[in-house]
Amino acid sequence: MKAILQTESEAKTVAMLRAIAHPARFRIVKLLAARASCVCGDLVLELPLAQSTVSEHVKVLKDAGIIRGTIAGPNTCYCLEPAALAWLQREFGELRSACCRG
Amino acid sequence: MKAILQTESEAKTVAMLRAIAHPARFRIVKLLAARASCVCGDLVLELPLAQSTVSEHVKVLKDAGIIRGTIAGPNTCYCLEPAALAWLQREFGELRSACCRG
DNA sequence: CCAGCTCATCGTAAAATCCCGATGTGAAGG
DNA sequence: CCTTCACATCGGGATTTTACGATGAGCTGG
Numbered sequence: 127m128k129a130i131l132q133t134e135s136e137a138k139t140v141a142m143l144r145a146i147a148h149p150a151r152f153r154i155v156k157l158l159a160a161r162a163s164c165v166c167g168d169l170v171l172e173l174p175l176a177q178s179t180v181s182e183h184v185k186v187l188k189d190a191g192i193i194r195g196t197i198a199g200p201n202t203c204y205c206l207e208p209a210a211l212a213w214l215q216r217e218f219g220e221l222r223s224a225c226c227r228g
Numbered sequence: 229m230k231a232i233l234q235t236e237s238e239a240k241t242v243a244m245l246r247a248i249a250h251p252a253r254f255r256i257v258k259l260l261a262a263r264a265s266c267v268c269g270d271l272v273l274e275l276p277l278a279q280s281t282v283s284e285h286v287k288v289l290k291d292a293g294i295i296r297g298t299i300a301g302p303n304t305c306y307c308l309e310p311a312a313l314a315w316l317q318r319e320f321g322e323l324r325s326a327c328c329r330g
Numbered sequence: 331c332c333a334g335c336t337c338a339t340c341g342t343a344a345a346a347t348c349c350c351g352a353t354g355t356g357a358a359g360g
Numbered sequence: 361c362c363t364t365c366a367c368a369t370c371g372g373g374a375t376t377t378t379a380c381g382a383t384g385a386g387c388t389g390g
């Protein structure tokens with residue numbers, strides 16, 4: 127992928143979108159949104175993927191700032207990062223407000 | 229990429245996100261949002277990419293339903309698809325409304 | 331301390347993406 | 361008709377992503 131000059135804001139948004147724009151990771155985000163409690167290894171049960179694969183997807187989401195993980199004894203507990211979702215929602219709102227006249 | 233059972237709505241959202249989640253394509257969307265007029269080959273001038281590459285990025289966005297292209301004589305004129313941006317904004321709004329309690 | 335559980339990381343093979351130059355296509359203009 | 365301009369598509373090489381099994385690391389109960 128060729129580098130394109132990006133503002134910091136653009137880079138942040140694109141990084142978040144890349145993280146979410148994957149079937150398994152989008153599903154993880156939806157699961158975290160739907161469950162009353164922060165899930166952890168339950169994600170592995172919900173997805174038809176190996177444990178290591180799920181762990182890597184979770185890492186991608188965490189690195190992008192979409193989710194947050196806290197260690198709870200032997201497990202890790204994940205939950206959504208509200209600010210990230212709010213950021214993305216606002217981003218699309220701004221794009222939508224300027225629109226084509228054709 | 230392993231197939232994950234998706235609802236039609238999920239698939240649509242993920243496809244749109246995949247399309248936008250790329251530096252060049254996100255830039256294209258922002259350019260279309262910023263310009264007063266629908267641009268066309270101007271995109272090639274704005275991006276440090278070959279014409280064929282830009283054309284392919286545009287095709288990805290079009291296939292995902294993010295932008296719309298209309299032929300205007302020898303050129304093609306692109307503009308944003310408002311419904312797509314609204315859809316994505318709403319999607320993030322829904323995710324945000326359900327959130328972690330940690 | 332050891333066994334066992336949960337989760338993270340490593341090594342790597344398969345697949346997808348990204349980008350480009352070359353070439354195809356279709357509309358004007360001469 | 362022939363050229364030219366704008367754009368799309370093709371073929372293919374480089375890079376990245378995805379997924380897995382195996383293994384590492386940390387906590388916990390016995």
